[in-house]
Amino acid sequence: MRRTIWNRLDALGREMTPFFFGILLILFSVIIFQMPSWARVAPLFSLMVIYHWTVYRPDLMPGYAVFLIGLLQDVFCGTPLGVITLVYITVYGILIFQQRYLTGRTFFVVWLGFVLLSALTMMLIWLAVSALGGGISDLNAMLHQFLLSAGFYPLLARLFLIWQIKILRPV
Amino acid sequence: MKDTTRTVNRIAQPVKALANRFAFMALILAAVALIVLGRVDVATIDNVRSQVTDAMVPILNALSRPKITLSRWIDQGQALLKVRAQNIALIKDRERLMQWEAAARKLEAENRILRDLLNFQPEPAISFVSSRVVADAGGAFVHSMIMNAGTNAGVAKGQAVVTGDGLLGRVANVGRRSGRILLITDLNSRVPIVIESSRVRAIMAGNNTNRPRLIHLPTDAVIARGDRVVTSGHAGAFPPGLPIGIVASVSDMGIEILPFVTHDRVEFVRVLNFGLHGIIEDLSQASGVNGHN
Structure with missing residues (x-):
C-alpha cells in the first residue's frame, strides 16, 4: 500500500512530538512558579526527554535533535553557549551505546540508568560552568536539582509511555 | 534475491x-x-542568544500570566486572614512614619539650604523602565532572569536592575523585546560595594548560592553582622547608594551577605538609567562621569 502525502505528514507530525516535548519542558522549567527556589532546583526535564526517547525510540531522538535541545537549554539558562549542548551530546553518545541493554529491562533498571546518567550530566555541567565562570559553583543547589530530577523521572516517563502507546503507535 | x-x-x-x-x-x-x-566573539553569541530569547518571550509572557494571577489570589486569601493584625501594625507604623516624615522634611529643607551654600551640582536625573519578569532561568548553575523589555523600551546592557527592596542585578544582554538580568548572586557577578556605616569598600562576588561573599577587603576592615551594604558606585557599573543587603555572617570562611531582594518573589523590576556608561563601555569615560560622586 502506498502512503499518501497526508499519511506521511501525519506520521511526521507524530514523530516530531518527542522533540517538541523537549522544547516545551525547557520553557516549563523557566516559568515563574510562586514556589520558593523552584527555579534554582527545577529538574532537568530536557534530559529526561532525551533519555526516555533515546532508550525507547532512538529513531525519534537523533543527534541533531539532542543538539538543538541542549542549545535551547543553554540559551535560556544563560550558561556559556555550548556547555549544556556539549554535555548532552556526550551523554547521548554514552546512552546510544547502552540503548540495547536498557530497552528490554524493567522500569526500575531504566530509572537507575537515568539516575546515573543525570548524576554524570550534572557533574559535567558543574565542571564546565566552574571552569568557564568566576569560581566554584554551589554544589548544594545541584544536589537538590539532581534529587528532584531523579524523583520526577518516573512521573514523566509514565506520561511519555502513555503518549507512545496512544499517539505514536508503531510505525 | x-x-x-x-x-x-x-x-x-x-x-x-x-x-x-x-x-x-x-x-x-x-x-x-x-x-x-x-x-x-562575545558580541555575536550575545546577539544570537538575545534573538532566540526575543522570539520566545511572547510564549513565556503568556505562560507566566495565569500563574501570576493564581499566585495573586493565593496572596489575597492569605492577606485577608491577616487583615486585623496588619491593621493594628499599620496604625502604629503610620504614627512612627509621621514622625519620620516631619524629620525628613526638616532635613530636606536643611539640605536644600546647605546645597545652596555649597553651590552643589545635583547628580544626573534618574530615568527608569519598569518591566515584568517572565522567566526565572538558569537552574542550579546560573542565576538569571528574563524580562519582557529590551532596546525598544530603552534598556541597555550594563544597567542596574532593582526592585522595591534593593538591587537585583544588572542587564547582561538585551534584545529588542527582552533582556536577561544577571543576578547579584550569580557566579559571574561582581559588584563594588561599601559598608554603609563604616564606609569600608569591597567587592561582592556571587557564588550561585543565596549568600554572595565579600572579596578584596582592606586588611584592617572591621565588619559586623547586621551592617548594611550598598553599592559604592566605583567603576561606574552601578549608581552609588543602592541598597543590596545586610552582612549575614562573619567568619574565617568569609563574609556573607544576605540580599534584600529574594528572587522568589520578584514579579516586576525597574531598570535604572543613571546616565552612567557601565563597565562594558570605555572605562576612562565611565570613571570620568563617576568622578562627581
Missing part, C-alpha cells in the same frame, strides 16, 4: 555506522566550536 539483500545489508550497515559516528563527532565539534566562539 535474499542474497542480494544480505549483501547490501552487509555493506550498508558499517557505512551507516560510520556515517552515524561521523555525524556524532560533527555535533561534538560544533558544540566545542560554540564554546570557543563564545569566549572569543
